Amino acid sequence: MVGQDLHVDIDDDFMTKHDSYDSAGIVFCPHVKSTGMSVQVNADNLSNICELGTFAGSDQGLGMDNNSMENMRLFRDNRLPLMVATKAFGMGIDKPNVRFTINMNYSSSLESFVQEAGRAGRDRKMALSIILMSQYRLARINRRCPIWSDPIPVIKGKWFKERDLKTILNGFGLTIDPQFIDICDPVSDMVRLKCPTAKNMADEQDNKTLNWNWPCNDTCSKYENCQLRHTDNAHRFKWLYYKDLKCYLDANGIRFGAENIEYQCGDYSTVMYFFDNNFKGELEEKKKMHELLSVKPITYFFGNDVQYKDDQLHEGKGFMEALLNSNIGDELVVWIPYDDDSYQDVAKAIYRMCIIGLIDDFTQDYNRHKFRIVTERKKTGAYYERMKQFLMRYYSEERAENEVERASVRKGQNEIHKCLGYLTEFVYDKVVMKRKRAIDDIRNFCLTGIREDKDWKEINEDLKDEIFYYFNSKFARQGYETEAGEPFSLYDDVVDNKLRGFDTIFKFMRVIDNDVIGASGSPKDNIKHLRGAVRLIRRGETDVNPALSLLNVFCILVLWRPKDNNMLNDLENSFIEGYTQLLEETTDKELFYSSILRFYKELNANGRNIASIGMLDRLKGLANAAELSVNLKWLDNFKQQYAI
Secondary structure (H helix, E strand, C coil), X not given: CCCCCCXXXXXXXXXXXXXXXXXXXEXXXXXXXXXXXXXXXXXXXXXXXXXXXXXXXXXXXXXXCCCHHHHHHHHHCCCCCEEEEECCCCCCCCCCCEEEEEECCCCCCHHHHHHHHCCCCCCCCCCEEEECCCXXXXXXXXXXXXCCCCCHHHHCCCCEEHHHHHXXXXXXXXXXXXXXXXXXXXXXXXXXXXXXXXXXXXXXCCCCXXXXXXXXXXXXXXXXXXXXXXXXXXXXXXXXXXXXXXXHHHHCCCCCCHHHEEXXXXXXXXXXXXXXXXXXXXXXXXXXXXXHHHHCEEEEEECCCCCCCHXXXXXXXXXXXXXXXXXXXXXXXXXXXXXXXXXXXXXXXXXHHHHCCCCCEEEEECCCCEEEEEEXXXXXXXXXXXXXXXXXXXXXXXXXXXXXXXXXXXXXXXXXXHHHHHHHHXXXXXXXXXXXXXXXXXXXXXXXXXXXXXXXXXXXXXXXXXXXXXXXXXXXXXXXXXXXXXXXXXXXXXXXXXXXXXXXXXXXXXXXXXXXXXXXXXXXXXXXXXXXXXXXXXXXXXXXXXXXXXXXXXXXXXXXXXXXXXXXXXXXXXXHHHHHHHHHHCCCHHHHHHHHHHHHHHHCXXXXXXXXXXXXXXXXXXXXXXXXXXXXXXXXXXXXXXXX
């Protein structure tokens, strides 16, 4: 990050036009057009200050110029001092004299940021990497607060800057339990529902003021399966606090994907835009697979010995019926058409079907805009077996078998439907969670960088530490052993051996013990190594591993910084995540509760008195909330399976 005393060797006349430039900079933008964070807008603004080039990965009509490859050549040859570019720029270019990079918002992951920042300072001289981000923190007393003395009735439910609310409460000598305080920041933000169909209709009519109250009726192609139409006017496309909207949706059983949520914060919504475009929601993906199986007009023939069989070509709606009516072992060749708008969705659906063995092979005919797929009728249980093999990439064999058993009793007309339904939910519950965690990690990294309780130079060292231990943790190395020869690789235990229980937690809580530290280390370094390993491995894990979650709680409490809300949020989320998962997975509940009590005791060991900072009671309160969540989830699953 940036400080006033940091000196970077940039020419005094950097902004003056020259034939050749000794130093250069890059401004990274998340997209090409339209918003204030785009290449187009920033290039327009900066072109009045200095000479620059633009790069968009492909020629996309940037307005100023659209010759990205020529700009890249000029920049490489020191004939341009500044590039305003998307994050595709710089791959494969080793330009040593880039003195700074500026990211117009944070990247989608810490790995991406390090790659982008690494394009500066390759000559080993001082360089800056700067992230621009918006940050705010509002607070309100929520309606559950039982206090009614002045001025609570007047200010309850109203938003203030957090420091202003504290000043008001201090002035009246009041202390409010944190559970009755809501915090609004770019993650727990003001949000509103959004309707892609309404937006598209407005765009088609060049309606600059989008009518979010576009009437829902059966003329809309999405109407029948749309969840948005079930929302009432009070919650329909209006800005609301995220938790208020979530409570309303949960209470009314309304569920839809993240693509229907718009965040007020520009940084977060920009990152989530790309996230949402890759993951359009469980419902949309299930509809697309149903369309290919039973609705979309296709042509097909039996036998895969030749490319075409015009004399034996059949037509149908989807290929499911033809497949189920064939004999076991019969091969079916199907032609599935697509257009530019549907290509990605069709390709993704085909990939999902390949995972469970429904599709054995496919090729793409670019000229005819068709996929040629080969499928074969398989015996009962074959699709479950293929799904088990897929799940064993992430789970132990026993856990994979249990998940297949869960899939077999879910709703669905046949084995194929059940497998595809489970798989889609698995992707959204697990894979999407991993992508979302990457976004949260880089945002937390940025929040560390804007703390006000330390000098900026100390914070800069903290940031470098985070990056170093994240990518270089010794506990994340395969085969790592302590000086005494004890195997102590978290990677080996969690990733290779798929361990996830209390034994793993208690083993790695020993990292600050002398026999693990060894002669050359220190407790603080070891805990930083452990936290780096936990964060790195969590990012790579598709499933929630409760051992990693509770080890993260342990690391945070050892490294505890008072008044660090970012650290507190991470601790609370990790504890609830780990506690909930272990409670669901442990069949011996007596063992579970005795192990949790031991976990609390270990947290207090060796002088780490978490009770003194109010954390023990806080963790126990979070445990009660996790218990309630598990019970409600069980009740919901029971109703779905057995309620009429």
